[in-house]
Amino acid sequence: MTSPAIGVCYYPEHWPEEAWERDAARMAEAGIAWVRIGEFAWSRLEPTPGNLTFDWIIRAMDVLGRHGLKVVFGTPTATPPRWMLDKHPDMLAVDAEGRRKGFGSRRHYDFSHPGYREEAGRITRLLADAVGDHPALGAWQTDNEYGCHGTTYSYSPAAREGFQRWLAEKYGTIDALNRAWGNVFWSMDYNRFDQVDLPNLLVAEAAPAHDLDFRRYASDQVSAFNKVQFDILKARRPDLPVIHNFMSRYTEFDHYDVAETLDIASWDSYPLGHLAVSDEPDEIKRLYMRQGDPDNAAFHHDLYRAVGHGRWWIMEQQPGPVNWAQFNPDPLPGMARLWAWEAFAHGAEVVTYFRWRQAPFAQEQMHAGLLRPDGEPAPAYHEAMQVAGELKSVALAGVANKGRVAIVFDYQSEWAWEIQPQAAGFSHGAHVRALYGAFRKHGIDIDILPPSTKSFAGYDIVAIPALFAWNEALRNAIADFDGHLLIGPRSGSKTENFAIPEKLAPDLPSNLLDVTVARIDSLDPTLGIEVRGGGAIHHWRERIETRANVVIEDGDGWPVLVNQGKLYYLGASGNRALVQRVVDYLLAETDTPTLNLPAGVRCRSREGFRIYVNYGAGPAVLNVAADEAGYVLGAADMPAAGVTVARLATAG
Numbered sequence: 001m002t003s004p005a006i007g008v009c010y011y012p013e014h015w016p017e018e019a020w021e022r023d024a025a026r027m028a029e030a031g032i033a034w035v036r037i038g039e040f041a042w043s044r045l046e047p048t049p050g051n052l053t054f055d056w057i058i059r060a061m062d063v064l065g066r067h068g069l070k071v072v073f074g075t076p077t078a079t080p081p082r083w084m085l086d087k088h089p090d091m092l093a094v095d096a097e098g099r100r101k102g103f104g105s106r107r108h109y110d111f112s113h114p115g116y117r118e119e120a121g122r123i124t125r126l127l128a129d130a131v132g133d134h135p136a137l138g139a140w141q142t143d144n145e146y147g148c149h150g151t152t153y154s155y156s157p158a159a160r161e162g163f164q165r166w167l168a169e170k171y172g173t174i175d176a177l178n179r180a181w182g183n184v185f186w187s188m189d190y191n192r193f194d195q196v197d198l199p200n201l202l203v204a205e206a207a208p209a210h211d212l213d214f215r216r217y218a219s220d221q222v223s224a225f226n227k228v229q230f231d232i233l234k235a236r237r238p239d240l241p242v243i244h245n246f247m248s249r250y251t252e253f254d255h256y257d258v259a260e261t262l263d264i265a266s267w268d269s270y271p272l273g274h275l276a277v278s279d280e281p282d283e284i285k286r287l288y289m290r291q292g293d294p295d296n297a298a299f300h301h302d303l304y305r306a307v308g309h310g311r312w313w314i315m316e317q318q319p320g321p322v323n324w325a326q327f328n329p330d331p332l333p334g335m336a337r338l339w340a341w342e343a344f345a346h347g348a349e350v351v352t353y354f355r356w357r358q359a360p361f362a363q364e365q366m367h368a369g370l371l372r373p374d375g376e377p378a379p380a381y382h383e384a385m386q387v388a389g390e391l392k393s394v395a396l397a398g399v400a401n402k403g404r405v406a407i408v409f410d411y412q413s414e415w416a417w418e419i420q421p422q423a424a425g426f427s428h429g430a431h432v433r434a435l436y437g438a439f440r441k442h443g444i445d446i447d448i449l450p451p452s453t454k455s456f457a458g459y460d461i462v463a464i465p466a467l468f469a470w471n472e473a474l475r476n477a478i479a480d481f482d483g484h485l486l487i488g489p490r491s492g493s494k495t496e497n498f499a500i501p502e503k504l505a506p507d508l509p510s511n512l513l514d515v516t517v518a519r520i521d522s523l524d525p526t527l528g529i530e531v532r533g534g535g536a537i538h539h540w541r542e543r544i545e546t547r548a549n550v551v552i553e554d555g556d557g558w559p560v561l562v563n564q565g566k567l568y569y570l571g572a573s574g575n576r577a578l579v580q581r582v583v584d585y586l587l588a589e590t591d592t593p594t595l596n597l598p599a600g601v602r603c604r605s606r607e608g609f610r611i612y613v614n615y616g617a618g619p620a621v622l623n624v625a626a627d628e629a630g631y632v633l634g635a636a637d638m639p640a641a642g643v644t645v646a647r648l649a650t651a652g
Contacts (some may be wrong), residue, residue: 001348003038003397004344006388007034007072007352009316009368012060013044014359020060024067030370030381030387033065036315036349039074039144040106042123043081047410055129055316063135064608072243072315073131074141074156076230077120079106085120091116096200100156105363106144107151112159113219118586123227128236138444141315142229142334145268146222152252153218161458166217168193180497181209186501208419209498209592215415219253223260230261244313246307248274248300249429251414255307256450265308268354271297271339276325279430288616290332293643294602294615295338295437300347302436303409306448315356316345319380320368328366335378338489338613340387341643345604347400373440376403394645403447404592405439408464408474410451416468416494423522426539426573428466431489434576436465438583442597442624443603456481462591465493465570468498470507478567479512484590486582488540488570493517505542505567515562515569519543528575530555542571551585561585596623601638605648612644 061071093101093110109116124230171177174190183189199206199214230242241263244468259265271292280384304312316617319336320327340351370381413428454473456462470492501507505517521541528536532555544559552561560572600616614620622636634644
């Protein structure tokens with residue numbers, strides 16, 4: 001594996017050709033190694049059907065290559081040209097209200113449309129043939145931000161027909177579908193698969209299993225769409241990695257499944273924009289307005305490392321104010337450097353800034369770049385150059401260390417609790433991220449695991465929060481694990497067909513966990529129930545019948561946390577104080593090594609180094625850890641937005 005590097009997103013079609021040489025030279029001087037191009041250029045690559053004009057982008061690659069820059073070429077399928085609608089007028093997605101999407105922006109296609117999928121394969125094949133042997137080409141990117149702007153789900157005729165075929169393949173007979181969905185309820189039985197409609201525009205809610213299957217179908221369409229391009233690109237150049245750029249807190253399709261036809265996962269990190277549009281409390285938004293949530297980007301770093309089977313990039317890193325949030329603050333000086341270093345700490349191979357030069361026109365003209373629209377350096381230019389120099393001086397290499405703690409993240413659980421939240425404000429993702437943040441405050445390295453994980457060997461603690469249905473792999477992993485395991489709430493409360501299991505939640509053998517969830521208490525989101533000893537329950541609590549040991553109970557005497565040996569069950573959704581209390585208890589029980597970090601400081605270890613970042617708006621002082629052999633970058637006294645890199649006394 002090559003040493004970590006920085007990159008930039010560049011759009012040669014936006015600038016006069018005489019500017020390309022100067023831009024490429026400045027990129028090389030700044031220490032940039034990778035340049036992403038092409039992902040929005042279809043109308044210039046094929047202005048009219050069959051009229052291919054690849055010569056200009058090949059010349060751009062020539063220029064970049066002369067300056068030692070490697071190219072990530074993005075397939076342009078996220079922005080089909082206007083003439084495509086003349087050819088395929090029914091390719092536009094339809095929203096849940098039955099309204100057809102329009103042309104004039106991006107992502108105006110339906111994943112289920114077979115004609116557009118063929119067109120996407122065609123342009124991918126033509127590009128692979130045209131530039132596949134170019135010496136500057138170093139990687140491919142498929143499409144751009146699958147599902148962005150709510151485009152995973154379409155309620156079009158193509159989606160309806162595709163869903164019916166998908167159901168027939170899955171269930172075989174219509175009787176099997178009726179049984180799985182519980183269609184005897186409300187007299188919803190079907191006689192044929194072609195009678196099944198999409199779960200929108202209904203008088204009341206759809207059967208939960210119907211809704212969940214539609215989401216599974218839609219997710220499979222994204223995977224199938226990606227596979228078309230992956231197969232073409234790998235057939236042409238099997239030696240080059242294929243990448244896709246995912247997003248923050250976007251869960252409408254299963255990223256693990258899509259990544260089965262990827263070599264590297266990447267994601268687009270915009271810490272300030274993501275915080276501004278998040279559901280985090282106002283006090284967090286105020287405290288970190290110019291820095292970003294200290295744990296959100298890190299969580300996604302670890303998630304996409306899992307999605308990418310250990311390999312991942314940042315394909316778009318925020319360099320300054322963005323254009324798409326309700327307000328778009330200027331980052332605290334030093335944050336463009338900090339965000340890059342934090343990504344490298346979590347194992348990133350490349351951090352690519354978006355974009356090289358701020359565009360003076362169109363939708364993203366208020367989105368900052370490394371350069372201003374007049375070509376002068378913006379603050380992030382100097383910070384990116386600093387990162388490039390520091391990477392060389394530190395000689396960072398290797399991969400992120402294996403975590404001591406792991407958390408299972410499941411996309412289908414996201415869908416299930418959106419379909420049937422039962423409590424306004426209850427969120428699988430929020431519950432997972434709360435646990436993640438509570439562990440991270442102790443300086444612990446954390447891994448994210450998919451629900452297909454077969455073994456938890458090597459971890460001190462594994463958390464499985466709010467997982468709607470067990471699979472056999474997880475059941476076996478739980479039974480075989482000799483570490484400490486935290487389960488709940490809502491875990492195992494449904495079957496794969498979205499029914500209540502016969503044994504009730506958490507649906508585990510009593511020899512592992514003698515717990516039965518007998519009843520649910522769904523709480524007004526403005527109210528909380530105090531917990532004895534500290535913390536409060538919000539949104540959700542369970543009436544537990546158990547012979548296990550009660551560790552924590554609420555003010556009404558209901559068990560909140562119980563344990564049976566090394567297996568723990570959390571029967572409530574809590575505020576930050578309660579989640580932190582549960583995590584602190586587990587860490588004490590396991591004797592997992594922790595660090596005493598100042599407020600706002602976080603860290604992660606990567607092959608012989610521990611990298612600290614200060615999200616605080618003021619200075620912080622590190623406590624020297626016993627396993628560290630001195631600092632190779634920065635010092636114990638960290639300024640706001642500071643980065644300190646410690647060498648570990650022993651690698652690993």
